[in-house]
Amino acid sequence: MKKVFLYSYILWMIIFIVIPIILVGYFAFTQSENGVVFFTLENFRRVFEFVYIKVLLRSINLALICTLICFLIGYPVAYIMADKNFHFSSTLLFLFLVPMWMNMLLRTYAWLTILEKNGIINSCLALLGFSKINLLYTNQTIVLGMVYNFLPFMILPIHTSLKKINYSAIEAAQDLGADSFTTFRKIIFPLSLPAVCSGITMVFMPAVTTFIVPNLLGGGKFMLIGNLIEQQFLRIADWHFGCAVSLILMAVIFFAAIIFSFVDTDDEGGNLF
Amino acid sequence: MKKHLIELVDVNKKFDSNFILHNINLYIEKNEFLTLLGPSGCGKTTTLRIIGGFENPTSGDLLFRGKSILKLPPYKRQVNTVFQKYALFPNMNVFDNIAFGLKIRKISGDIIRQKVKAMLKLVNLSGFEKRNVNFLSGGQQQRIAIARALVNEPEVLLLDEPLGALDLKLRKEMQIELKNMQQKLGITFVYVTHDQEEALSMSDTIAVMNNGVIQQIGTPQDIYNEPKNSFVADFIGESNIIDGVMLKDFEVEFAGKKFECVDKGFNTNEKVDVVIRPEDILILPENIGKINGKVENVTFKGVHYEMLVRQENYLWKIHSTVMSLAGSIVSLKIMPDLIHIMRKES
Numbered sequence: 001m002k003k004v005f006l007y008s009y010i011l012w013m014i015i016f017i018v019i020p021i022i023l024v025g026y027f028a029f030t031q032s033e034n035g036v037v038f039f040t041l042e043n044f045r046r047v048f049e050f051v052y053i054k055v056l057l058r059s060i061n062l063a064l065i066c067t068l069i070c071f072l073i074g075y076p077v078a079y080i081m082a083d084k085n086f087h088f089s090s091t092l093l094f095l096f097l098v099p100m101w102m103n104m105l106l107r108t109y110a111w112l113t114i115l116e117k118n119g120i121i122n123s124c125l126a127l128l129g130f131s132k133i134n135l136l137y138t139n140q141t142i143v144l145g146m147v148y149n150f151l152p153f154m155i156l157p158i159h160t161s162l163k164k165i166n167y168s169a170i171e172a173a174q175d176l177g178a179d180s181f182t183t184f185r186k187i188i189f190p191l192s193l194p195a196v197c198s199g200i201t202m203v204f205m206p207a208v209t210t211f212i213v214p215n216l217l218g219g220g221k222f223m224l225i226g227n228l229i230e231q232q233f234l235r236i237a238d239w240h241f242g243c244a245v246s247l248i249l250m251a252v253i254f255f256a257a258i259i260f261s262f263v264d265t266d267d268e269g270g271n272l273f
Numbered sequence: 274m275k276k277h278l279i280e281l282v283d284v285n286k287k288f289d290s291n292f293i294l295h296n297i298n299l300y301i302e303k304n305e306f307l308t309l310l311g312p313s314g315c316g317k318t319t320t321l322r323i324i325g326g327f328e329n330p331t332s333g334d335l336l337f338r339g340k341s342i343l344k345l346p347p348y349k350r351q352v353n354t355v356f357q358k359y360a361l362f363p364n365m366n367v368f369d370n371i372a373f374g375l376k377i378r379k380i381s382g383d384i385i386r387q388k389v390k391a392m393l394k395l396v397n398l399s400g401f402e403k404r405n406v407n408f409l410s411g412g413q414q415q416r417i418a419i420a421r422a423l424v425n426e427p428e429v430l431l432l433d434e435p436l437g438a439l440d441l442k443l444r445k446e447m448q449i450e451l452k453n454m455q456q457k458l459g460i461t462f463v464y465v466t467h468d469q470e471e472a473l474s475m476s477d478t479i480a481v482m483n484n485g486v487i488q489q490i491g492t493p494q495d496i497y498n499e500p501k502n503s504f505v506a507d508f509i510g511e512s513n514i515i516d517g518v519m520l521k522d523f524e525v526e527f528a529g530k531k532f533e534c535v536d537k538g539f540n541t542n543e544k545v546d547v548v549i550r551p552e553d554i555l556i557l558p559e560n561i562g563k564i565n566g567k568v569e570n571v572t573f574k575g576v577h578y579e580m581l582v583r584q585e586n587y588l589w590k591i592h593s594t595v596m597s598l599a600g601s602i603v604s605l606k607i608m609p610d611l612i613h614i615m616r617k618e619s
Contacts, residue, residue, distance in 0.1 A: 166358070166360060166363075168356045168357070168358060168360035169360045169361070169362055169363070171327055171347070171354075171356070171360065172354070172356055172360040172361075172362070172421075173362070173373070174326075174327075174346070174347040174348045175325060175326075175347050175348070175352075175353055175354045175422075176348075176353065176373050176374035176377065176421070176422075176425065177348045177374050177377045177378060177425070178348055178373075178377050179346075179348055182377060186362075186373070187362055187364070190364040191363065191364050
């Protein structure tokens with residue numbers, strides 16, 4: 001009986017994961033001319049052209065900044081929510097989760113109305129007598145949109161792991177002479193480190209591949225790797241090059257995940273790998 | 274005036290409007306092994322946590338060598354705690370767990386290594402430095418927890434039911450080891466347990482607690498032989514507790530018979546609790562002792578048999594190395610100095 005269920009999963013994975021990846025590989029390593037398909041590494045050579053490498057590096061750069069900001073905001077929030085004397089933790093958690101019930105496109109659109117030339121912020125500034133400022137279509141706006149969208153992925157695993165820490169271990173540290181800061185540095189943070197790693201992975205991955213956020217908040221002015229892939233498939237219809245870029249991006253994410261999984265030696269739940 | 278090492282003065286702890294602790298007064302002397310004994314929820318752990326600095330009393334004072342330490346946070350107190358579930362740091366190996374307190378006090382690496390090694394030897398875990406604490410057995414974790422506290426050479430060691438999770442045989446071994454360590458190192462132990470046998474065999478002094486009130490403080494012998502009230506008598510060892518009436522000095526009536534006893538100073542015809550230990554009752558053939566009854570149940574307990582003897586509507590519990598047959602009619606005899614008379618709790 002068990003095996004029947006197992007086969008259904010295997011079938012699912014073959015249809016929706018293995019076959020698509022094989023197809024991506026097939027397109028990436030081939031070109032077609034006048035209906036003739038032939039093997040080539042030309043697509044990959046093109047990916048390493050300066051323009052495209054610049055796009056890739058900019059994507060990684062923005063994703064790293066976004067991940068760092070998510071960590072700097074997310075850790076304190078998760079820490080406060082995990083405090084057993086903090087009574088609003090479920091309310092706060094709820095508030096962080098509610099936007100996730102909405103479609104990501106809508107959520108990001110909402111920022112447009114806040115930030116645009118005649119949007120909420122600029123109207124307020126105008127009322128106060130300041131001149132309007134340009135808030136949209138900058139790198140900072142894109143990072144803002146990414147942080148807004150992906151912050152819960154940082155908070156949730158960290159919150160869960162902090163909640164799970166045995167409180168008497170914290171008391172034991174204090175008992176042995178550690179003040180609050182030392183207790184945090186030597187006990188609490190190391191115990192939450194695996195969750196920090198999964199949080200980082202879970203923010204970095206969607207941030208590096210996103211195309212909705214730069215499309216809307218970057219106004220298409222700043223091309224990121226996600227936009228590049230989208231463009232190859234939907235506008236230029238060069239599937240071969242698009243697939244090659246996708247494979248390179250997969251490799252980047254794969255190596256990032258491997259680096260984090262080295263830090264992540266704890267084999268309890270809440271981790272990605 | 275001689276100063277006590279630790280002194281709890283009129284300590285009260287209220288949670289909402291319930292008293293968790295009610296007027297606790299307790300002195301702990303240097304090198305003493307004091308046990309707080311009581312059923313769960315009696316306030317013994319709360320008392321320990323107040324000494325450790327993890328709870329604040331609602332009122333009252335806590336003195337260490339005559340000076341109040343209520344305002345000191347746990348990390349500044351000269352006491353260390355062995356927690357109920359050991360609370361080892363899961364992110365550190367055995368060595369780092371034990372060295373934790375020493376490293377915080379910035380002691381040099383060589384001395385730390387020596388001390389940890391000596392401590393591991395003391396708890397019989399030499400060579401365990403690099404082990405992962407998460408994969409140690411309960412007994413080993415427990416000994417690491419003790420080593421982690423003792424390595425700091427605290428003046429006072431607080432132990433919160435440290436043997437609760439161990440099996441009987443290991444518990445007995447650890448009781449002896451702990452007592453030896455305490456005597457060898459000359460450290461004051463404050464020990465919390467609900468196991469009366471553990472308390473009796475290890476302590477210099479026992480404080481029996483119930484409902485946040487100390488019922489009796491004394492040596493194990495005092496507490497066992499001269500329980501102050503029926504709660505203590507019932508909690509420490511097994512007891513027959515019967516309603517009785519004090520007829521006059523040295524004479525008490527219970528179970529429908531008059532008995533000679535050694536107590537005096539009660540009002541005439543005062544209602545009292547009569548406490549008799551099961552091993553203090555002699556079983557004799559029918560009509561020779563004062564009380565006749567029928568043996569209802571016999572259980573083999575290892576060293577002795579436990580017999581339940583029915584006398585009208587009272588069931589006597591008797592321990593004896595000689596078995597009486599179930600169903601037989603026997604008589605019971607109690608010597609005057611083994612009858613303990615206690616005032617009724619108001």
